[in-house]
Amino acid sequence: MKQGLQGELAHHLAAYRPGWSLPRPFYRDAAIYRADIEQIWRRGWLFAGHSCELRNPGDWLTLQVDTDSIIVIRGEDGAVRALHNVCRHRGSQLVAPGRGSSKRIVCPYHQWTYDTGGALTFCRGMHEIDKSQFSLKKVHCETVEGLIFISLADPAPPFGPARELMAPFLRPQGFARAKVAKQVDYEIAANWKLVWENNRECFHCNVNHPQYIKANWDHYNADDTSADVKAAISRAVAHSEAKWASAGLAVSHRDTGMTQFPDAERGIWYSANRTALVEGWVSESMDGKQVSTLMGDYRDPDVGTVRARTLPNFWNHSSCDHGVSTLLLPAGPYKTLARVTWLVDEKALEGRDYQLDKLMPFWQLTSEQDWAICERQQRGVESSAYEPGPYSKYKEYNVDAFVRWYVKTLAAGASA
Amino acid sequence: MKQGLQGELAHHLAAYRPGWSLPRPFYRDAAIYRADIEQIWRRGWLFAGHSCELRNPGDWLTLQVDTDSIIVIRGEDGAVRALHNVCRHRGSQLVAPGRGSSKRIVCPYHQWTYDTGGALTFCRGMHEIDKSQFSLKKVHCETVEGLIFISLADPAPPFGPARELMAPFLRPQGFARAKVAKQVDYEIAANWKLVWENNRECFHCNVNHPQYIKANWDHYNADDTSADVKAAISRAVAHSEAKWASAGLAVSHRDTGMTQFPDAERGIWYSANRTALVEGWVSESMDGKQVSTLMGDYRDPDVGTVRARTLPNFWNHSSCDHGVSTLLLPAGPYKTLARVTWLVDEKALEGRDYQLDKLMPFWQLTSEQDWAICERQQRGVESSAYEPGPYSKYKEYNVDAFVRWYVKTLAAGASA
């Protein structure tokens, strides 16, 4: 069957034309969906949540990746780890999907008991077994400045380069000292790649994101940046440089349009940058005004936004006062789950320091606008009349980059 | 895979015995359902709606055939056309399924813009492309006396013979000058062929359709037509001949039982005729009385019924005052969608000239009685105990004709 899939994949990959959207089977075939899972989702690093969601020893949350439920848990030693949520006795799921806190993981079926590191500590009635052979299966887990990543791969690819690049941008945001203000789960009726393709361009922003374009410059591209816009950006960059260079908070993305990501040729699946907001805006909120107390190391609201993203399942936009993380999970050729999390400083109090109806709308509206677009595109690419279309060099360079990254990663995994 | 399917099809077709119902796989196998779609639904002419549903330039409706959404639109030149509802840029669905009106088709994603003929007229940011290469893909479209048909085939089979045969019957009914009084969508849990087999005999009418049999003669067959019935029909035919011969409105179906359709051997997938109603009935309504103003060219209610049907997805029964069209669409081996549309004269006003509760029950009840029968049959033919049973020569000749047409069309398509 593997051979069959490889032959089929090779056939479909041969139909792919760089600079154009993917052939139809990539958005709908069950076999290609399985290949995506095996070659990309089970081989890369996946964002799993924020370390502030697991504040105390024993705190855990679960993540469902394909058929596998993963427990992400803070151990009694304070370290965050990831374990398969499967009892080594008869395979029962140990904890119910969601979140909780416990110093021991006890199987509800026959009470096999594991410590927070996954070691089997108790199993009544099983007199002959060597407990050391029945630890919970481990999943690779890394934390960078309050963001938790896991990998189901064995061995996992190196995480160091991602950490080195992202940490300087994430550190001042202080996610490790944040708290979750709100979390909303979505089910998007679209293939996960369409969600990324949508994320990788702001060509669609003018008409679809009336809030977003008030705060940002991304929708201006090399072919339509006016002298006025260019001057405004230059002023913002210079202002930031003057004010923040020494503090390491100066904007790193200095142009209109989106920063280039990913880098298919060099296999770069992570990136982060600091970006200026439109003059007069200090937060990605409906009116650009601050909507909570300052986060992390910030002492001044005028810091633009930090943006980070990792393939295949994470992006974050953070202003001086709040951050918004999006976590994706594939759930079939036509279905993607998205969890959007709003974070504020851990000391901020709802009602006093922030109101959800001020904090949430900017990204709630923008996210939901995007999911609607993706669902509509999914219905179109399912048609026998769909054929790949050309990407705009000026506006869709990152969509093209994503697709090239996808094709390369898939092909490499399949031949590995 | 195609070879595999052909081998499987050949195997199942070999088990088919003329005069008996189809072997079980034809009603439940996913592979045969796909063959039905490819060889029959994507090769024939499909009823898509009524021209009066698209009264003004820019008016459109959509039709979902398998994976494909089709836009049927009246152009600025007044002609009705059919276009694939898929943007040539990145494949987004252009219009949301349903109906609307617009002089331009604008993609909601990046605003690529097409005229009502499908030509790409605007695509900002795409500086290098040759717009003439990115028109919407066209679907064949023909209109006959107010009924719109499309074909996804390339080339499409000839439509002329169907038009020639049906036009004289449809013309006086005046569908092009009608309006939709009501449209009801159904989801039938049965294979589309069972819906047709049900449609092709009135053997089941006595017990299942108490309304229908009051108005019609179809349920009397060669083996059970009494002398009284025979005399009544002869009177009706003679009356009609005397009254309408010169106007072309005389009944063309002169016997009890159903007119023979389809003709598998000659590949005839269309038919139409005028049929007498029971004496004293002028409309297929609950009491036989007129339920709206006269349609089309009629100046007298005493015109019997016009009936037309085309395979694989259309039938219509029309009285002097209203017509009822049924449009089928397959939605899986076990699911068929049916849209039933009640039409009246375009000048008829609800409340004044017709009441829905008088207009609708006859065909609403009859249709829903049939869907219930089909769903029950589907549950039976799924059983491993089902085996083909014999058709009655007197009462099920048209079921047999349909099955023979199906088998022949499927086999021809598969070997093409």
Add this chain to the structure above:
Amino acid sequence: MKQGLQGELAHHLAAYRPGWSLPRPFYRDAAIYRADIEQIWRRGWLFAGHSCELRNPGDWLTLQVDTDSIIVIRGEDGAVRALHNVCRHRGSQLVAPGRGSSKRIVCPYHQWTYDTGGALTFCRGMHEIDKSQFSLKKVHCETVEGLIFISLADPAPPFGPARELMAPFLRPQGFARAKVAKQVDYEIAANWKLVWENNRECFHCNVNHPQYIKANWDHYNADDTSADVKAAISRAVAHSEAKWASAGLAVSHRDTGMTQFPDAERGIWYSANRTALVEGWVSESMDGKQVSTLMGDYRDPDVGTVRARTLPNFWNHSSCDHGVSTLLLPAGPYKTLARVTWLVDEKALEGRDYQLDKLMPFWQLTSEQDWAICERQQRGVESSAYEPGPYSKYKEYNVDAFVRWYVKTLAAGASA
């Protein structure tokens, strides 16, 4: 395809290790589910209901086994028979799933009519057919002391040994003179084998079944039976022997733990025994007190419990005053239907002799606790991290026996 399945089955069976739980594909693969249906469910004897559910000639109930609806009907001659619920004309389902009573089975489509033995007695309009060739297809049917079993196999395996073993235990319970007090249908999101594995051990009872363990000894095993428990059981057995030996009601299961079942090596798929209840309990009720009038031949409530079970779909626990039957049906790799039926003496009157809120909770709670466990285990064994775990020799010997029976039966069927 059969060859392919056999190869795949052989491959998965080779991975099975006696004494350990089954490899993952056995709990989730569609192909193995189909093999289970064909080799086990369509070859064995299936519990179908109680003869008291069909009290009068013409009374029927239906059972859905895979794709097949079966009518179990009491004939005009008083015998219970099983017939396929499929008209021999065009395959319509004859009776709607559920229960009813009729001296004739009339197809709703064209009124083909069968007698209660399945013979075609009427088919209008079918002038040439030989009615004797169109009887309803029969399903093997056996009754033992009020329990009805059917088999779809041809030929069916012998039922005699099961009858001989079970009858002496079932007879005094008097199911043939019982009535249904309540029936509850469940849909369990778990493979049918997990439901059986759960049924075959009481290792999970301590924590999961607080009611059940008050009444029973099963959860004490060879490794944890204290001297006190051992003494109590001995007393109960001696008491029963003294009181009931001559009446044939003495307990036959004389140890703690569960009686051994099934016997994979000898192909034993049926068993029954009488088991002592905890001292002071006369019924499996919330407080151990009688909850209805005595059933069957009993003249004294102190009779312990009768337990019977047959693979693949039946178990029953009966006290002096009521019996509870569980009937399983597979409905996909991840779905099992369970029907739990509470029976009381046919003369018992609700309100006077029993109250549902006293009669039902013991087994309703215990059953629902088990379904929740099975669903949680299903979610775990779907994980790629699941691998077979070891069974406890002391506590899970019957799970091991079930799995060995399953593997042997499946392999035998597949090579037959």
